[in-house]
Every structure is written in structure tokens, then in C-alpha cells.
Amino acid sequence: MAAITLDINGKKHDLDIDPKMPLLWAIRDVVGLKGTKFGCGMAQCGACTVHMNGHPTRSCVLPVQSVVGSKITTIEGIGTEEKLHPVQQAWIDEQVPQCGYCQSGQIMAAAALLKDKPTPTDADITSAMQGHICRCGTYDRIRKAIHTAAKSKSPKGEMSGGK
Amino acid sequence: MSNRRTFLKTLGLSSASFVLGVSSFAKGNAAAVVNMSTDPLSLALEINPFIVIQPTGQITLINPRPDMGQGSTQAVPSLLAEELEVSLDQVTIAQSDGKGKYGNQTSGGSSSVRALWTPIRQAGAAAKEMLIKAAAQRWSVPESECYAEKAKVIHRPSGKSLTYGEVADDASKLEIPKNPKLKESKDFKIIGKYAPRLDVPARVTGKAVYGIDVEVPGMVYAVMLHSPMIHGKVVSIDDAEALKIKGVQKVLKCERPMPHRTSEAVAIIADNYWAALSAKKVVKVQWDNGTLGQTLTTAAYFKKCAEAATKEGLKAEEEGDFAATFGAAAKKLEAVYETPFLAHAPMEPENAIAHIKDDGTAEVWAPIQGPDWALRDLAGYLKIKPEQIKINVALLGGAFGRKAYHDFLLEACFLSKDVKKPVKLVWTREDDITQGPYRPGMMARMQGGVDAKGNIVAYHHHPIGESIQFQVFKAPSNKPDDWVCGELSQKEQKYNIPAFKISYTHVPTEIPIVWWRSVYASNFGFSQEGFFDELAHAANKDPLKARLELMSDARFKKVLETLAEKANWGEKLPAGQGKGIAIFKSFGSISACCVTVAKQGTGVKIEKVVSVIDCGHYVNPDNVKAQTEGNIVMGITAAVKKGITFTNGQSDHTNFHQYQVMRMNEMPKVEIHIVESGAEPGGVGEPGLPPIAPALANAVFAATGKRIRRLPFDLNTLA
Ligand code: FES
Numbered sequence: 001m002a003a004i005t006l007d008i009n010g011k012k013h014d015l016d017i018d019p020k021m022p023l024l025w026a027i028r029d030v031v032g033l034k035g036t037k038f039g040c041g042m043a044q045c046g047a048c049t050v051h052m053n054g055h056p057t058r059s060c061v062l063p064v065q066s067v068v069g070s071k072i073t074t075i076e077g078i079g080t081e082e083k084l085h086p087v088q089q090a091w092i093d094e095q096v097p098q099c100g101y102c103q104s105g106q107i108m109a110a111a112a113l114l115k116d117k118p119t120p121t122d123a124d125i126t127s128a129m130q131g132h133i134c135r136c137g138t139y140d141r142i143r144k145a146i147h148t149a150a151k152s153k154s155p156k157g158e159m160s161g162g163k
Numbered sequence: 164m165s166n167r168r169t170f171l172k173t174l175g176l177s178s179a180s181f182v183l184g185v186s187s188f189a190k191g192n193a194a195a196v197v198n199m200s201t202d203p204l205s206l207a208l209e210i211n212p213f214i215v216i217q218p219t220g221q222i223t224l225i226n227p228r229p230d231m232g233q234g235s236t237q238a239v240p241s242l243l244a245e246e247l248e249v250s251l252d253q254v255t256i257a258q259s260d261g262k263g264k265y266g267n268q269t270s271g272g273s274s275s276v277r278a279l280w281t282p283i284r285q286a287g288a289a290a291k292e293m294l295i296k297a298a299a300q301r302w303s304v305p306e307s308e309c310y311a312e313k314a315k316v317i318h319r320p321s322g323k324s325l326t327y328g329e330v331a332d333d334a335s336k337l338e339i340p341k342n343p344k345l346k347e348s349k350d351f352k353i354i355g356k357y358a359p360r361l362d363v364p365a366r367v368t369g370k371a372v373y374g375i376d377v378e379v380p381g382m383v384y385a386v387m388l389h390s391p392m393i394h395g396k397v398v399s400i401d402d403a404e405a406l407k408i409k410g411v412q413k414v415l416k417c418e419r420p421m422p423h424r425t426s427e428a429v430a431i432i433a434d435n436y437w438a439a440l441s442a443k444k445v446v447k448v449q450w451d452n453g454t455l456g457q458t459l460t461t462a463a464y465f466k467k468c469a470e471a472a473t474k475e476g477l478k479a480e481e482e483g484d485f486a487a488t489f490g491a492a493a494k495k496l497e498a499v500y501e502t503p504f505l506a507h508a509p510m511e512p513e514n515a516i517a518h519i520k521d522d523g524t525a526e527v528w529a530p531i532q533g534p535d536w537a538l539r540d541l542a543g544y545l546k547i548k549p550e551q552i553k554i555n556v557a558l559l560g561g562a563f564g565r566k567a568y569h570d571f572l573l574e575a576c577f578l579s580k581d582v583k584k585p586v587k588l589v590w591t592r593e594d595d596i597t598q599g600p601y602r603p604g605m606m607a608r609m610q611g612g613v614d615a616k617g618n619i620v621a622y623h624h625h626p627i628g629e630s631i632q633f634q635v636f637k638a639p640s641n642k643p644d645d646w647v648c649g650e651l652s653q654k655e656q657k658y659n660i661p662a663f664k665i666s667y668t669h670v671p672t673e674i675p676i677v678w679w680r681s682v683y684a685s686n687f688g689f690s691q692e693g694f695f696d697e698l699a700h701a702a703n704k705d706p707l708k709a710r711l712e713l714m715s716d717a718r719f720k721k722v723l724e725t726l727a728e729k730a731n732w733g734e735k736l737p738a739g740q741g742k743g744i745a746i747f748k749s750f751g752s753i754s755a756c757c758v759t760v761a762k763q764g765t766g767v768k769i770e771k772v773v774s775v776i777d778c779g780h781y782v783n784p785d786n787v788k789a790q791t792e793g794n795i796v797m798g799i800t801a802a803v804k805k806g807i808t809f810t811n812g813q814s815d816h817t818n819f820h821q822y823q824v825m826r827m828n829e830m831p832k833v834e835i836h837i838v839e840s841g842a843e844p845g846g847v848g849e850p851g852l853p854p855i856a857p858a859l860a861n862a863v864f865a866a867t868g869k870r871i872r873r874l875p876f877d878l879n880t881l882a
């Protein structure tokens with residue numbers, strides 16, 4: 001065990017945990033942010049996606065020792081029900097979620113895509129999102145919602161989330 | 164209330180004790196979670212089991228059907244709200260806890276809206292009549308001068324009003340009307356109208372509380388080490404290395420209780436999940452697998468099925484004389500169709516918290532499809548009374564039938580009993596994929612005849628394989644499984660073929676099985692509709708016209724005609740393209756689809772899927788579409804991605820790298836159309852799935868001439 005300092009959603013957390021613990025479990029079970037989900041534990045499904053310095057990253061295979069000094073953003077850090085991120089708003093407008101379990105990861109991936117490419121093509125969307133499984137089958141709506149978010153008038157800066 | 168019993172009887176529900184609710188969402192923008200350890204409703208006035216009104220005016224509607232993504236959180240309360248005259252943004256929705264007074268509470272069989280359509284609306288209407296009566300009495304005016312709107316009773320002549328909260332106390336003392344008047348469908352304000360689902364904001368902000376997110380004070384984490392052979396026995400456990408890991412508390416032999424047998428297993432208990440997972444990798448267990456390497460293989464099972472396909476089965480139904488008509492047919496067709504075992508693989512793995520307390524009572528928190536059924540299973544397993552058990556249902560991150568099978572919940576109970584603490588058990592994805600239960604792999608022997616004039620005159624569908632009723636519910640093996648045969652009946656599927664026969668052969672297996680989205684329709688919709696396409700071609704008929712010729716049922720015809728129009732059936736296609744159709748009735752709804760494929764390299768690409776559904780009255784058209792979209796994706800996955808196979812007694816797949824599911828890059832264009840029949844409500848969560856695989860296979864035949872009779876098949880290598 002060691003003292004590990006994590007920067008999650010702009011807040012510092014000093015944690016006494018196994019440095020090899022994957023970030024996913026530190027976020028969920030130690031810090032207590034439950035929005036990031038466990039789906040496979042082997043970088044196959046995308047449910048656990050968070051931003052590391054703005055880039056989408058699979059937290060289930062990322063030991064906490066390797067993220068010390070990085071800025072981690074989770075679904076809770078990009079928007080709230082009171083102040084939604086444009087991607088979250090688009091997800092509501094298009095009624096994307098069914099069970100919703102995969103959607104934190106999908107939204108984190110989409111938010112990062114739009115920061116990179118504010119008006120993505122269908123091909124851009126496919127390549128950014130095909131690592132994410134939705135067993136409920138919401139792919140068509142995810143695609144629509146990303147286009148909707150791209151069209152939304154929100155200031156571009158908001159797309160980055162997690163500052 | 165002395166007359167509540169009568170009321171409940173009227174509704175066909177049984178009566179029991181007091182109100183309790185757990186809400187995984189709070190209303191609107193308020194804090195999203197009602198604290199699960201408190202009982203937020205116990206001080207409120209219960210107008211009936213489904214409607215609780217606080218004197219402050221807060222209204223809680225109880226949703227008796229757990230939400231696994233199918234939208235019951237909105238659908239069932241919408242039925243209540245429609246008749247109660249409240250809008251959904253005025254209420255809090257809470258999930259029922261399994262108690263008998265809520266009636267059947269299992270989300271399954273696409274039954275929520277169709278089963279509750281009348282009784283739940285009656286509950287809403289009765290409460291509204293009581294509230295109006297209480298207000299009228301307060302004002303000393305005739306009830307006929309009052310009406311209800313937006314959670315208020317209004318006196319029409321004077322315009323004065325009282326909120327439901329202000330009259331709830333009086334109303335709850337009134338006699339419950341026996342025959343409350345239901346609204347006519349033309350007056351519906353909520354039912355049948357588009358409405359955004361109120362649970363969506365919580366699901367996109369990480370605030371929705373799924374089973375896996377629940378924590379209770381004092382809990383420990385558990386990981387299972389299941390036998391790779393499923394039914395292997397524990398010979399010895401070496402936990403020396405595991406116990407060195409900080410946070411690991413205990414390694415113990417335990418059990419996995421399934422309906423058909425209880426298997427041995429090992430569990431690791433730890434302070435945190437990661438410690439338990441790390442320990443799992445270093446615990447050494449010696450298993451005794453007996454002869455499972457030979458008996459627990461899918462190849463051996465399908466071999467037995469294939470043998471059965473050469474023999475007559477048990478006759479379940481026969482119209483006309485099949486043997487004679489088939490014997491005299493100008494063209495005779497015979498074929499065997501096969502569908503694989505499949506894992507449900509909901510994105511949220513199976514998990515549960517169980518707390519077996521010192522006083523003998525038990526409390527559980529879990530993502531389960533049926534709290535009422537879980538209550539029975541728990542009481543039976545723990546040998547305590549249902550009154551000693553408290554169930555908290557959390558949201559389900561997908562289920563598709565899997566979370567109505569309570570092995571994981573009972574495992575958690577076993578462990579909590581041993582360690583005397585609340586135990587949070589979380590299965591890994593590997594547990595989920597290697598352990599089952601699965602959709603059963605099935606075979607179907609098909610026979611059909613076409614006469615000299617090109618009429619399809621004889622049809623025989625003979626399903627073969629393991630029976631859910633047999634394995635899970637201990638039904639006898641010597642009778643046709645009516646879940647299979649009833650659905651394939653001529654009365655259901657409406658093909659007016661003069662000689663029509665359904666047979667059945669049961670082939671048992673020890674591989675655990677259970678229902679999977681659309682159950683047997685997912686297996687036998689493929690054989691029925693694939694083979695019908697073969698018959699149409701043998702009769703030199705257009706597959707759509709051949710179906711229309713044999714169907715006289717107006718709803719089936721309308722679905723097919725709508726599909727033909729929307730999918731532009733009959734248009735001239737570019738070279739290398741093909742279209743296929745299929746229609747199947749399941750769970751009270753008729754669904755048809757048209758798949759377009761285009762040749763690509765050595766295989767085909769799915770270009771487009773058009774689905775049509777007649778589900779009668781529905782609550783939210785957008786949710787009907789969403790569910791049908793989901794069925795298209797799951798239906799294609801089931802057709803073209805690897806199924807579950809067992810070699811040498813073990814699952815050949817362990818996680819999503821091997822057990823692949825469809826992803827965004829494979830998503831075709833989709834279009835969904837609803838036929839507005841205004842009929843009694845049918846199911847929505849499942850009926851869209853069965854026609855997908857056969858329509859796809861029929862499209863492949865149209866494009867390439869290759870007939871697919873065995874699933875899964877590889878889209879990329881058809882040549
Ligand atoms: S849980 Fe990390 S990718 Fe699946």
C-alpha cells in the first residue's frame with residue numbers, strides 16, 4: 001500500500017491503496033463515484049471510459065500508479081442534471097439510453113471526439129465509438145445524438161468538460 | 164381499511180402488509196437517490212398499494228415491474244397516472260419490493276403493459292374517484308360537478324379546487340369503488356403519446372443507481388471462483404498466497420444454487436473488490452470434474468438432437484392429415500435448422516448484496532427482474548418466512564432474462580450467512596459468459612410439401628432440444644413443451660396451410676439454460692420463417708405474396724402490407740443485392756421485418772433493416788421504437804456472432820474478446836414502423852427480435868443463392 005494522490009474532476013484525493021489497483025476500482029469503490037461502470041475488466045467494452053488529460057481511457061486496465069499527476073475526468077465531472085454537458089443534453093434529446101449502463105462510457109468517448117472534431121462525419125463517429133459495446137443496441141441513437149450535439153450552439157469550450 | 168381486500172380481489176391481486184419503496188431515481192432534478200436504508204413511504208397514506216399520497220401533496224406511484232432498460236419505470240406509472248389524472252413530473256416513482264399485495268412483479272415475457280393494462284388503470288381510476296368523492300363531500304356538492312386534473316379536484320361551477328394531498332386522508336377512509344370507470348382511449352393524455360423518459364437524465368449523468376452501485380454499511384466484497392466445468396466438485400483449496408494479499412479476509416468453499424442442481428464453488432471475501440479479484444488469480448483449487456468433459460459439450464448435445472431429427476417426435480398439434488398430404492405432394496422439402504446456445508451478457512454483470520442478520524431475518528439489494536419471485540426463492544433457500552425478508556430492487560444494467568435466475572443472489576446469501584456481514588458479490592464478465600444459464604441451443608426438423616398447382620399444402624415444424632420448463636421448473640419430459648409448441652401453433656402464426664403439424668422432442672442437457680430475450684421465438688422464428696422462404700421458392704412464389712395468400716388474419720396482413728410498402732418490397736435491386744422478409748407473432752404482438760444485404764467480397768453486408776410491429780395499444784411510441792431497435796441489434800448479433808460452445812466440458816469463450824457482440828461499425832440503417840391497430844396491448848420488449856435472423860438469412864439467399872439453416876453464420880465468408 002502507498003499513498004497515491006489522484007486528481008479526479010479537479011479534486012485531489014489522497015488514497016492509501018495498492019498502486020496496482022485499476023483506476024476503475026479506485027474511482028468507484030474508494031472515491032465513491034459510481035457513474036463509471038465495470039463491464040469486462042479487459043479493455044473490451046468501454047463501459048469504464050474516463051478522460052485522462054482529456055483523452056478517453058479505459059480505467060479498468062489502468063493501474064492507479066500510472067495516473068498520478070494526470071487529470072482524470074469522470075462522467076460526474078463533465079456535467080450535472082442542473083448543468084448538462086452538450087453531449088448529455090443530446091443524449092436526452094435523442095432518448096439514447098435504454099438500461100443506460102454503457103452510456104457513461106459512450107458519453108465520455110463522444111465528448112472527447114467532439115472536442116477533437118467538432119463536426120464529425122459518420123466515419124469519424126464509427127471509429128471513435130466502435131470500441132464501446134451497448135448490449136441494449138442504442139448505436140443508431142448514439143450516432144444521431146453525436147450529430148445533434150455537434151449542431152448544438154454551445155460554446156466550443158464546453159465540449160472539453162472537466163477543465 | 165376494511166374493504167381493501169375486496170378492491171384487491173377486483174384487481175386480481177392478492178393482499179398483504181404495508182407499503183415500502185426504494186427509488187433509484189428521485190423526481191426531477193432532486194438528489195437522485197432515495198436513501199435505500201430508510202423507508203421513505205411508511206408514514207404516507209396509502210390510497211391503494213400502487214398510489215401513496217402524502218398530506219403534503221407528494222404523490223408516489225409504485226412501479227411493480229423492475230426496469231432493465233425496457234422502460235417499465237415510465238410505462239407502468241403512465242398507466243396509473245393517466246387514470247389518476249396526474250402528470251408524471253408531479254410524482255415520484257418507487258419500485259415494489261416483492262410483497263404479495265403488488266401482485267406479479269416479474270419483468271419478463273414482455274408482459275408489463277399487457278398484463279397491467281386493465282388492473283393498474285383500475286387502481287388509478289378508483290383512487291381518482293375516491294379523491295373526487297372526498298372533495299365533493301368536503302364542499303357538500305354533488306360529485307358530478309367535480310372533476311380531476313393535474314393532481315387536483317376541481318369544482319366546475321365555482322372553480323374552487325383541492326389538491327390530492329388535501330383530500331388524501333378523507334379519501335383513504337372511503338370505500339373503494341368496485342367498478343371504477345376507465346377512460347376511453349380517445350381521451351388519453353399520456354398513453355400512446357410521445358414522452359421523454361424521466362429516468363434518462365439520471366442515466367446520462369452517472370447518477371442512476373444500478374445494483375452494482377449500491378453500498379451498505381459494514382459490507383464486505385466477494386468474488387466467486389466457479390468451476391471451469393460448471394458442475395465440478397471442490398477437492399482441495401490452497402489459499403496461502405491469497406491470504407497474503409492485504410484486505411483479503413477469507414477463502415471458503417461455497418455453493419451455486421441453480422434450479423436443476425446446486426454446484427460447488429469457492430469464494431474470496433475481502434475489504435475491497437480489487438483485493439478479492441487479485442486473490443482469485445492466486446487461489447489454487449483442485450476440481451473433480453468426473454465425466455463432465457464428455458457429457459458437458461455442445462457437440463454431444465447437438466449430436467443427440469440430430470439423431471432425434473431423424474425420428475418422429477411427440478405430436479403437439481395436427482390440422483388435416485400431414486403424412487398423407489405430404490406423401491402426395493408434388494414437391495417435398497425437408498431441412499434441419501439449428502440455433503446455438505447464447506449468453507445474455509447484460510452490460511452490468513450479475514451482482515447482489517445479501518445481509519443475513521443475527522435475528523434470522525434477511526435483507527438483499529440486487530438488480531433482479533422479479534422481486535416477488537426472488538422473495539419465494541429466498542424464503543425457500545433460507546428456510547425463513549417471506550415476512551422476514553426485505554428486498555430492495557436496484558436498477559438493472561440490462562438483463563434480457565438473465566436476472567430472473569437467482570443463482571447469484573443465493574450465492575451472496577450463502578456467503579453472508581457464513582461471514583455474518585452484508586456481502587456484496589459481483590460476478591466478473593468471465594463468470595457471466597462461462598457459467599450460464601444460456602439461451603438453449605435448439606434444432607428444428609422441417610418438412611413441407613407443395614402441390615402440382617404450386618400451393619403450399621403441408622407443413623411440419625418439429626422443435627428438438629432442452630426445455631426450460633423441464634430444467635428450471637421440473638416439468639415432465641414426456642409431454643410437448645407448450646411454451647415451444649403453443650407459440651408455433653397454427654392458431655398463433657396464422658398460416659392456413661391445410662396440413663399443419665407441430666411435433667416436439669426433448670433432449671436434456673446439464674448446461675444451465677433459461678429464457679433469453681424472446682425465449683424460444685428466438686430459436687424457432689428462424690426455422691419457421693427460413694423454411695417458409697424455402698417453401699415459397701419451391702412454389703415459385705414471391706415470399707411476400709406466398710405469405711399473404713395463406714394468411715387471412717387482418718392484423719398479420721396489415722403488418723405484411725405495411726412492411727411491403729415501407730421497405731419498398733418488389734423494387735428492382737442493383738446486382739448483388741437481396742431482400743428477405745420474415746414475420747412472427749410472439750408475446751401478443753406481430754412483428755415483421757425486411758433485411759437488405761449487398762454482396763461484399765466473399766460475403767455480404769447488411770445495408771438496411773425495416774421493422775414493422777403491431778403491438779396493439781402502447782404507452783410511448785418512442786419506447787416501442789427503441790425496443791425494436793434493440794431487438795434488431797440483438798437479433799443480428801444472435802445470427803452472425805459466435806454462440807456459446809462447450810468443448811471438453813468448458814465454455815470456449817470467456818469475455819467479449821471471444822464472445823463478440825455487434826458494435827457500431829456493423830450497424831445497418833434501421834427504420835421502425837408501428838401499425839396502429841388499437842388492439843389489446845401486446846408485448847414490446849421482445850417481439851421485434853424473432854423475425855431478424857430469418858429475414859437476414861432469406862436476404863442472403865436472395866442475394867447469393869446460399870441458404871442459411873444453421874446459426875451463427877459468418878457474414879464475411881459466404882462464398
Ligand atoms: S470495463 Fe473497461 S473496457 Fe470493459
Ligand code: FES
Nearest residue numbers: 099100102134136
Ligand atoms: S443502454 Fe444498455 S448497454 Fe447500452
